[in-house]
Amino acid sequence: MSLRHAVLGMLAEGPASGYDLLQIFKDSLANVWPATQSQIYTELTKLAETGLIEVSDEGPRGRKEYTLTAAGLAEVRRWLTETEPKPVARNxxxxxxxxxxxxxxxxxxxxxxxxxxxxxxxxxxxxxxxxxxxxxxxxxxxxxxxxxxxxxxxxxxxxxxxxxxxxxxxxxxx
Amino acid sequence: MSLRHAVLGMLAEGPASGYDLLQIFKDSLANVWPATQSQIYTELTKLAETGLIEVSDEGPRGRKEYTLTAAGLAEVRRWLTETEPKPVARNxxxxxxxxxxxxxxxxxxxxxxxxxxxxxxxxxxxxxxxxxxxxxxxxxxxxxxxxxxxxxxxxxxxxxxxxxxxxxxxxxxx
DNA sequence: ACATTCATGTAAGTAGTTACATGATTCT
DNA sequence: AGAATCATGTAACTACTTACATGAATGT
The missing domain is CATH 1.10.287 (Helix Hairpins)
Structure with a gap:
């Protein structure tokens, strides 16, 4: 379940909306961790529910900017230091x-x-x-x-x- | 849905049972196309239903040996020549x-x-x-x-x- | 007799994809 | 006025994983 961590990791760079993340996933992460629009928005909702991120600002057109909480930052660090990367597979x-x-x-x-x-x-x-x-x-x-x-x-x-x-x-x- | 083609491709080498395929996936294909036991048996049943493979022999302990049909072989060839390999992703x-x-x-x-x-x-x-x-x-x-x-x-x-x-x-x- | 290997199948849950659906704002 | 971009959300489906469940044959 690394999409969760991909999202958290990107939010660690600074606050972003689902739409912002979508661009990041399309540009920088396309060849590393592909994710669809639907997946990203769903994950953001779940992450907000569990308190790892929170809505820090609301803009025009219903834009919601999310920020990593302290718990979220701790989770990113835990993921990076305490869990092992899954070897690449499916070629x-x-x-x-x-x-x-x-x-x-x-x-x-x-x-x-x-x-x-x-x-x-x-x-x-x-x-x-x-x-x-x-x-x-x-x-x-x-x-x-x-x-x-x-x-x-x-x-x-x-x-x-x-x-x-x-x-x-x-x-x-x- | 390339597990389907992985199974067909392996059966193109010769008849095999689900158990045989399981070994192949564990040994040769582990780093190329991981598949679980449950996935393989399910896929074999589906492939037999669609006529791409058929039960060619039954052995002890309920062993079922599957053989690629002409339609199955054609499908492997079609897959290899007419569809493009998906670029590696998720690293x-x-x-x-x-x-x-x-x-x-x-x-x-x-x-x-x-x-x-x-x-x-x-x-x-x-x-x-x-x-x-x-x-x-x-x-x-x-x-x-x-x-x-x-x-x-x-x-x-x-x-x-x-x-x-x-x-x-x-x-x-x- | 007991352990190992051979052999298959199903159920429940998670992750990921595709398609649908909607609407506001900005630019030309 | 119309097109492009910004912006979010949900539903249905497919693929994959984990766990459960069972039992026959073989080797020691």
Whole structure:
């Protein structure tokens, strides 16, 4: 149940409305912890009920700005220091690799070559994103940058691997 | 809904029972597509109802061996060639990196240093696994090996990144 | 005889997705 | 006046997890 902690963690940066959080989840967290609008608003209501956050301001159009309470901050810290990160799992792309044996040689080749292409592009997109952001020297900026670097390395690794994988494919039948 | 395809994909390698599949998911697919016993049996029943697989043999202790039907094989191929792999998402470890600003410098340092350690160990475990398996030259073995190589590279990348991240941390307060 | 492994199934709960529904404010 | 953006909420569904429940066959 890490959406709860994702929301709390973002509110630790400062007060925000559901709509504000939605933008954060769309921009910074899209590749880290995807969340839908419906999920975010539901979670905010629940968090407010349990007292981990509270409505600190109300604006136009029914806007509600939430602030982390002391209990909420303590919970973020507890989560970070006393619980272990769940290992990444569910890799659709890799699952498919396991099944490539059912395809014709050429189709399997296309699949891997497509992956390589996709990863190259995804890496380039991140590099672009990196240059478009003015990086500050506050912690959120620094850790955000560290996370982005992970993405760049991840895509580079995938790209190299896909290229290598093509050289490892079984020879065409017949 | 890729569990469906994971099951179909594994049955494409040959007939298997729910119990057999459970072992495969525990051994080979644990880091690619985790699935519980309850999920697998439920999915097998549904797949049999829709005619993508069928019971091809019954053994002792109520064992039911399932075989992919022609429709099932076609579905695996369609999935592999006509649908796109979903990009990897939900990275608990990275989500936490975004939140490290709420911790004391030393605690954040410990977190990253823990990650480095964990990744080193995970990589070593995979290398061990690799040597413990007798690799064949059939497609499943080859593609399985390609997938395992991904894991090795993934952990190596994470390890390097965590090491680098430690050098990028904001200086300790005061 | 007892433990382990093989073998399946269901129920209840949590998390996540998609779709629906509404309306105020701001900008051009 | 109309479009875009801001802003929230709910309902129905799908996917996944945890726990419960049972029992046959095999190995020691």
């Amino acid at each position: 659709d792309m890799l699952l498919r690799v396991f099944c490539l044996g059912v395809l014709e040689h050429d189709q399997a080749h296309d699949y891997l070559s497509d992956i390589e292409d996709r990863m190259t592009k995804a890496g380039a997109r991140l590099t672009e994103l990196e240059t478009s952001i003015e990086w500050d020297d506050d912690p959120f900026s620094i850790y955000g940058h560290i996370a982005l670097e992970w993405g760049k390395r991840f895509y580079a690794m995938n790209q190299d691997w896909a290229q290598w994988a093509l050289t490892q494919m079984p020879p065409p039948k017949r | 608990d470890m990275l989500l936490r990196v975004f939140c490290l600003g709420v911790l004391e410098h030393d605690q954040a340092h410990d977190y990253l240093s823990d990650i480095e350690d964990r990744m080193t160990k995970a990589g070593a475990r995979l290398t061990e696994l690799e040597t413990s398996i007798e690799w064949d030259d059939d497609p499943f073995s080859i593609y399985g090996h390609i997938a395992l190589e991904w894991g090795k590279r993934f952990y190596a990348m994470n390890q390097d990144w965590a090491q680098w991240a430690l050098t990028q941390m904001p200086p300790p307060k005061r």
